[in-house]
Amino acid sequence: xxxxxxxxxxxxxxxxxxxxxTLQALAxxxxxSFALGLVWAxxxxxxxxxxxxxxxxxxxxxxxxxxxxxxxxxxxxxxNFGPSMSPLTTGIxxxxxxYSTYTAExxxxxxxxxxxxxxxxxxxxxLSKSRTWRSVILPQAIRRVVPPLGNYVVAMLKDSPMIxxxxxxxxxxxxxxxxxxxxxxxxxxxxxxxxxxxxxxxSLLIRALERRLVR
Amino acid sequence: xxxxxxFTTWFLPGIWVTVQVTVYAAALGAAVAFGIGLARAxxxxxxxxxxxxxxxxFRGTSALVLMFxxxxxxxxxxxxxxxxxxxxxxxxLTYGAYGSEVVRGSLAAVSPAQKEAGIALNFxxxxxxxxxxxxxxxxxxxxxxxxxxxxxxxxTALVSVITVADMTFAGNLLRxxxxxxxxxxTLLLVLYFVFAFLITRGMxxxxxxxxxxxxxxxxxxxxxxxKLSARAGSAQAGTQSSGGI
Numbered sequence: 001x002x003x004x005x006x007x008x009x010x011x012x013x014x015x016x017x018x019x020x021x022t023l024q025a026l027a028x029x030x031x032x033s034f035a036l037g038l039v040w041a042x043x044x045x046x047x048x049x050x051x052x053x054x055x056x057x058x059x060x061x062x063x064x065x066x067x068x069x070x071x072x073x074x075x076x077x078x079x080n081f082g083p084s085m086s087p088l089t090t091g092i093x094x095x096x097x098x099y100s101t102y103t104a105e106x107x108x109x110x111x112x113x114x115x116x117x118x119x120x121x122x123x124x125x126x127l128s129k130s131r132t133w134r135s136v137i138l139p140q141a142i143r144r145v146v147p148p149l150g151n152y153v154v155a156m157l158k159d160s161p162m163i164x165x166x167x168x169x170x171x172x173x174x175x176x177x178x179x180x181x182x183x184x185x186x187x188x189x190x191x192x193x194x195x196x197x198x199x200x201x202x203s204l205l206i207r208a209l210e211r212r213l214v215r
Numbered sequence: 216x217x218x219x220x221x222f223t224t225w226f227l228p229g230i231w232v233t234v235q236v237t238v239y240a241a242a243l244g245a246a247v248a249f250g251i252g253l254a255r256a257x258x259x260x261x262x263x264x265x266x267x268x269x270x271x272x273f274r275g276t277s278a279l280v281l282m283f284x285x286x287x288x289x290x291x292x293x294x295x296x297x298x299x300x301x302x303x304x305x306x307x308l309t310y311g312a313y314g315s316e317v318v319r320g321s322l323a324a325v326s327p328a329q330k331e332a333g334i335a336l337n338f339x340x341x342x343x344x345x346x347x348x349x350x351x352x353x354x355x356x357x358x359x360x361x362x363x364x365x366x367x368x369x370x371t372a373l374v375s376v377i378t379v380a381d382m383t384f385a386g387n388l389l390r391x392x393x394x395x396x397x398x399x400x401t402l403l404l405v406l407y408f409v410f411a412f413l414i415t416r417g418m419x420x421x422x423x424x425x426x427x428x429x430x431x432x433x434x435x436x437x438x439x440x441x442k443l444s445a446r447a448g449s450a451q452a453g454t455q456s457s458g459g460i
Contacts (some may be wrong), residue, residue, distance in 0.1 A: 063366060064411035065404045066372035069383055073404060076396040149427035158277040165376055172280055192284050196275035204276070 007186045011178050015190060018174035025092050025170060029134035029152050032096025037103025044108060065087050068162050070094055075166040091170075092162025099156050105116040105150060110145035123164065145214045154199050161191075171195075221389060229385035230406065235301065236371045236381060237410075240306035241364060247311025252318025253344070266315070279373050281305040287379040302374030310367045314360065321355035322348055347412035352426040361418035365411045372407070382406060 011090065039046070043055040071094040075087065113138050122132040164173035171194060175187040229334045254266035273281075282305035296304065325348050333343035375384035418457060 033363075056439055061404070061408055064369075065407040066369040066383070068372040068375070068408060069386070069403050071388075072383075072386070073400040076390055077400050149431065158281075159275050162373070163280045172277075172283065176283065179287060185284075185291045188280070188284050188288045192276055192280050195277050195280055196272060199246040200271055 002046065004184065004186060007182065008183045009189065010182070011175070011187045013191065014030045014174045014178055015171070015187070015194075018169060018191070019194070021088065021168065021173075022157075022160050022170040025088065025095060025163060025168070026153070026157055028092045029095035029099065029156055029160070031158070032093070032102050033099035034149065034157055036096065037099035038107055039087070040100060040209045041107035041111065044104065045111070056067075059101040059104055062098060067098045067159055068165065070098055071162060071166050087168040089159075091168045095156055097158060097162070098159075099152055102152050102155075106145050106148045106152070107141075109148075111139040113144050134150035146213055147210035149208055150209060153202075154202050154206065155200070156188065157199055157205035158195065221385075225380070225385040225388055226382065227321075229380055229382035232299075232379060233371055233410075235417040235427075236303055236374055236379065237307070237368045239303045240310065240367055240371065243303060243307025244314055244363075244367060247320050248275060248314025250314035251311060252322070255315060255319045256322050258340070270312050270315055273309050274316075276309070278309040279376070280304055280371055281309060282373055282377055298377045298379045299374070302371070302377055302379050306367060306370050308374075310363055310370070313363055313366075315357055317359045317363065319351075321352035324355055325351045354422070357418060357422045357425050360414060361422070364418065365415050368410055368414060369407060407431040 038058050040055055043051055044059075046052045046055075071091065074085075075090045076096050078084070118136055118140065119132070124135045127136070160170060161172035163170055164176060165171070169177070171191045177192040178187040179185065218433050251266045251269055255270065257263050257266070282302055285305050286298060286301040289296060289301070329347055329351065330343060333347045338346065371381060371384040375381050375387060378384070382403060386403045389399050390396050
């Protein structure tokens, strides 16, 4: 192999552009998935069948189909019916929507993991419904959901290069374009290493959190 | 609209390619999962360490980036892989890493007393693994393996990006040729969902069988116990004849 540092030097400015786009997609995608996931989870607990059933069907469908095809769907099909979005916006919405179905499961498991005795105790103390959620259920559920939610953020980071396929210039998009222009491999290698460099400390952090929160 | 000619020349073969990539990558992934998973439970620290490095590296990178790297960068190091095999390797190596965690975790969950019983019977490490630890860990492994298999199946859509003519690739071709994107991508999503459903169904059968093998059928248990004691006898005979402990 011949590794050319000059090529690396040429790629660096575009690499940082890509990092910025990746982090932006990750940050907003995370916010969407965390918020929307909570909506799904609460809707799945709804006593109304016509709320619960469609939500379960939609989330199951999204969870069991590939993110890549969903991105194509959002990018090429949705404009036929409604708004057309930029590649990056489409990518962010796609990531957020896809992972919201995973975070919904996390919230659901977290809420159901609170022992039934806690609900009964809240009833015995005749706490109001909102007080029960606020003071009894949520504080206990949050400890359970933080580590798996963190794992999905790392998973989303690793799926984020898919937005390059619809033309968003994230880390992979930049590396791909650069490699095609210069017929070099350094850019792709750097991006591969960059993912490890970001993902590994992140998963260590989550494991540390897990040890602290779940005892 | 989707012509019937297009359907037979691209879509049907594409479905078959998706099935093939899923099967090959799952086979590679399972081999890696057991190899690395057992290595991570090894008694030698160097083996554990190397397997741990494998796990962290392949869990840390994105399957798509790895696939790109294998397809575009590897040839410049003098190793050209056909697109299909670059895709299968990237998926198999990545999901094998996730699978190794399942294998390691479920082996660790086997009660220590069971392992000690094997030692007391003078079983070799390999015998303990094959006759005691793996059979008990297996039912624990099936449900997480089902999830991984579905993730892997969904991951096969990525191979379309490195020009493997799977069903997503066929969909993209049609998008380039016509503007009829709605039926194509809707059909694709439905097909992937059907695949996921079929995998879950298949794995449920496997799960039932795995659970039935342990604890529920006393006569079967008797069979295993009989086999174990026979093994123990031969193992002891073996060590005695070789003169060591």
